[in-house]
Amino acid sequence: MRRTHYCGQPRLHEVGQTVCVKGWVNSRRDHGGVIFLDLRDRTGLLQIVADPERGGPAVHAVADESRAEYVLEVVGTVAARGEGLENPRLETGQVEIIAQEITLLCRAEHPPFELDDTEVGLEQRLRYRFIDLRRPEMQRNLRIRHDAARAAREHLSDHGFLEIETPLLLRATPEGARDFLVPCRLQPGTSYVLPQSPQLMKQTLMAAGCDRYFQLARCLRDEDLRADRQPEHTQIDLEMSFVDQDEVLDTIEGLMVAVFASNGLTIEAPFPRLTFEESMRRFGSDKPDTRFGLELTEISDLVADADFKVFRAVVAGGGQVKGICVPAQGRLSRRELDELTAYAGEFGAKGLAWIAIDAEGPRSPILKFIAEPIQQAIFERFGAREGDILLFVADRPKVVAEALGRLRVRLAHQLELVDRNRIDMLWVTDFPLFEANPETGGYDAMHHPFSMPRPECLEMLESDPLSVIAQLYDLVCNGAELGSGSIRIHDPEVQLRVLEVIGIPRAEAAERFGFLLEVFRHGAPPHGGVGLGFDRICGILAGQEAAEVDIREVIAFPKTSTGRDLMLGCPSAYDPRALREVGLRLVDDDDDAAPAKSRALPGTSLS
RNA sequence: GGAGCCGUAGCUCAAUCGGUUAGAGCGCUGGCCUGUCAAGCCAGAGGUCGCGGGUUCAAGUCCCGUCGGCUCCGCCA
Numbered sequence: 001m002r003r004t005h006y007c008g009q010p011r012l013h014e015v016g017q018t019v020c021v022k023g024w025v026n027s028r029r030d031h032g033g034v035i036f037l038d039l040r041d042r043t044g045l046l047q048i049v050a051d052p053e054r055g056g057p058a059v060h061a062v063a064d065e066s067r068a069e070y071v072l073e074v075v076g077t078v079a080a081r082g083e084g085l086e087n088p089r090l091e092t093g094q095v096e097i098i099a100q101e102i103t104l105l106c107r108a109e110h111p112p113f114e115l116d117d118t119e120v121g122l123e124q125r126l127r128y129r130f131i132d133l134r135r136p137e138m139q140r141n142l143r144i145r146h147d148a149a150r151a152a153r154e155h156l157s158d159h160g161f162l163e164i165e166t167p168l169l170l171r172a173t174p175e176g177a178r179d180f181l182v183p184c185r186l187q188p189g190t191s192y193v194l195p196q197s198p199q200l201m202k203q204t205l206m207a208a209g210c211d212r213y214f215q216l217a218r219c220l221r222d223e224d225l226r227a228d229r230q231p232e233h234t235q236i237d238l239e240m241s242f243v244d245q246d247e248v249l250d251t252i253e254g255l256m257v258a259v260f261a262s263n264g265l266t267i268e269a270p271f272p273r274l275t276f277e278e279s280m281r282r283f284g285s286d287k288p289d290t291r292f293g294l295e296l297t298e299i300s301d302l303v304a305d306a307d308f309k310v311f312r313a314v315v316a317g318g319g320q321v322k323g324i325c326v327p328a329q330g331r332l333s334r335r336e337l338d339e340l341t342a343y344a345g346e347f348g349a350k351g352l353a354w355i356a357i358d359a360e361g362p363r364s365p366i367l368k369f370i371a372e373p374i375q376q377a378i379f380e381r382f383g384a385r386e387g388d389i390l391l392f393v394a395d396r397p398k399v400v401a402e403a404l405g406r407l408r409v410r411l412a413h414q415l416e417l418v419d420r421n422r423i424d425m426l427w428v429t430d431f432p433l434f435e436a437n438p439e440t441g442g443y444d445a446m447h448h449p450f451s452m453p454r455p456e457c458l459e460m461l462e463s464d465p466l467s468v469i470a471q472l473y474d475l476v477c478n479g480a481e482l483g484s485g486s487i488r489i490h491d492p493e494v495q496l497r498v499l500e501v502i503g504i505p506r507a508e509a510a511e512r513f514g515f516l517l518e519v520f521r522h523g524a525p526p527h528g529g530v531g532l533g534f535d536r537i538c539g540i541l542a543g544q545e546a547a548e549v550d551i552r553e554v555i556a557f558p559k560t561s562t563g564r565d566l567m568l569g570c571p572s573a574y575d576p577r578a579l580r581e582v583g584l585r586l587v588d589d590d591d592d593a594a595p596a597k598s599r600a601l602p603g604t605s606l607s
Numbered sequence: 608g609g610a611g612c613c614g615u616a617g618c619u620c621a622a623u624c625g626g627u628u629a630g631a632g633c634g635c636u637g638g639c640c641u642g643u644c645a646a647g648c649c650a651g652a653g654g655u656c657g658c659g660g661g662u663u664c665a666a667g668u669c670c671c672g673u674c675g676g677c678u679c680c681g682c683c684a
Contacts, residue, residue, distance in 0.1 A: 027644075027645090027646095029642090029643050029644065029646050029647095030640085030643095030646090031640060031641050031642070031643065031646080031647090032639065032640035032641065033640075033641030033642095034641045034642065034643080035641095035643095036642075036643055036644065036646085038644070045644095047643090047644070049642085049643095051641075051642095052641085053641085067635095068634090081642090082642075084642095085642060085643085085644090087643095087644055089644080090644080093644090096642095110617070110634080110635065111617085111618095111634090112617060112618075113617075113618045113619090113634090114617095114618065114619095114633070114634060116645085117618065117619075117633080117634090119618080119619050119620090120618065120619075121618085121619085121676075121677090122676075122677075123614095123675080123676050123677085124618075126676095176682090176683065176684070177682085177683055177684080178682085178683085196683095196684090197684085219684095221683065221684090223682055223683045224608095224681085224682055224683075225683095226678085226679085226683085227677085227678070227679095229683070229684095235684095346610095346679085346680065347680090447684065448684080474684085481684065483684090484684055531684080533684085560675090560676065560677085561676075561677065561678080562675085562676085564675090564676095566675095566676090
């Protein structure tokens with residue numbers, strides 16, 4: 001019989017109707033006579049009553065045989081539950097189905113873990129993802145992702161954007177990350193690379209007159225993973241022609257409002273805008289979390305002449321002294337301060353000075369080197385009050401920002417100063433186009449080399465690259481980068497000059513992506529756009545109170561932290577025949593390096 | 608490339624200073640039970656302590672290596 005209802009659907013007003021539902025056995029309660037089955041599909045749970053008197057012996061027999069995760073078809077009558085027998089915890093708790101016919105569609109092995117167990121480890125869940133995904137939370141997360149994707153598509157379509165697919169098999173371009181390689185059989189010895197992003201293709205689409213493009217694009221990078229980083233991730237990738245930066249930001253804000261609204265979350269546009277300089281100065285980060293204070297405050301001027309040699313010397317040497325004021329209220333022990341010092345050390349800080357404001361007055365090992373009036377000036381500048389601890393780092397500006405910026409975030413979480421209900425969306429703008437590369441002595445593109453310098457910076461490209469500000473913007477939410485974009489270069493000459501600064505001479509530029517220069521030479525519109533991290537957006541949407549969840553919770557089939565898929569058992573060893581076909585041979589790095597062993601998982605039904 | 612934490616029953620975990628027969632909850636199997644919904648009651652099964660080596664009279668416990676998972680630095684937009 002054809003399904004008439006999802007499990008989550010039947011309600012009181014349907015009492016008496018004959019229905020057909022299909023799903024998985026969530027649980028079974030056997031009373032010897034009557035057997036209750038909770039049947040589950042993606043919409044919810046529904047109680048099935050297998051009563052030998054009302055449904056007959058066949059119904060009872062199938063229910064008796066059924067076990068968790070068996071797949072059943074149930075035909076029966078919707079009945080109101082008796083007085084006091086309702087289950088308020090189920091959407092369908094007012095009714096039940098008196099089974100007239102139960103068909104066993106598929107048996108199931110004992111599940112490797114219980115679906116309602118929230119403590120199951122990620123390893124188990126990824127190994128048996130097809131079971132994990134049956135859980136209501138995961139079904140909800142998939143739904144959230146779908147709704148967000150649909151909202152993005154609808155919003156952008158309504159605003160004149162065309163969804164256009166771009167190739168997965170591409171040529172390497174000089175972006176930052178390592179490429180995944182795809183050997184080409186038809187041209188042995190050559191390879192494609194998988195896209196790190198559709199960057200160049202979308203710029204080409206602008207030159208092709210598409211005006212406004214978007215795509216939910218897969219982006220692949222062969223780099224080490226993190227909790228919020230997978231080897232493949234999805235971006236809402238978009239690009240617009242004949243626009244300036246403000247027009248792009250307005251468009252993205254409208255998109256984000258729509259995407260968040262798709263899951264019932266209200267965010268206010270326009271988003272606050274910080275320049276890169278201000279963000280680094282106040283928060284020590286280019287992706288500031290503004291849900292809490294602890295802003296960085298500079299005291300270089302106050303301590304330039306203090307007796308404390310460390311501070312004085314750093315200021316004299318062109319460095320700076322900055323600090324954060326932590327409302328610790330006695331919750332930071334000496335040992336924790338030592339841990340914080342070690343943590344700051346990971347980011348280059350040579351030490352961490354502190355002053356605690358106790359009820360009896362300030363307390364600190366460095367107090368005796370700082371004259372009373374200077375102390376007072378410092379406390380005043382921080383607005384320090386009793387219970388606060390001031391933490392200082394003195395070093396080069398870059399180290400100060402990094403160390404204090406990281407400390408700020410760590411302490412906010414440690415002391416629970418983060419309002420987890422807030423969604424703080426903001427723009428960081430005016431990024432430098434280049435940063436120094438200490439290894440080569442040259443320059444790298446801070447984001448990528450296709451961003452347009454601000455017009456007034458064009459003349460400094462060669463003379464003072466580090467001062468060049470680009471029309472570049474990052475979308476930041478709760479301290480995480482959600483997206484990055486820019487107004488692009490559309491002038492081949494400017495593009496060549498930028499590439500030269502990052503060490504790609506003109507001849508090589510023509511070789512490596514001459515096609516882009518050729519595109520520009522044939523008439524390219526001014527254009528700009530963004531790539532938004534769709535997985536992270538979904539993580540925030542799924543977060544509820546937590547404000548975000550691990551992105552693996554909103555990806556159907558994620559990889560582990562070493563890039564493995566525990567369900568498929570990949571990556572797996574090369575097939576020698578396939579290698580031969582593409583003209584490749586494995587090399588032994590050293591004596592014991594046997595060819596890669598098979599990584600197939602042992603002893604499973606999948607292997 | 609580097610650092611830290613973890614790996615014991617199907618799952619989540621415990622096991623004192625290295626000491627005798629490795630435990631618990633849930634799940635599972637069988638029996639009883641006609642209104643449960645975390646069903647209940649009774650009985651039972653279930654272990655390569657990730658793997659390999661070492662120290663020791665004795666190793667789940669200590670050491671080395673290795674595999675796997677997680678987190679972080681580097682890396683990465």
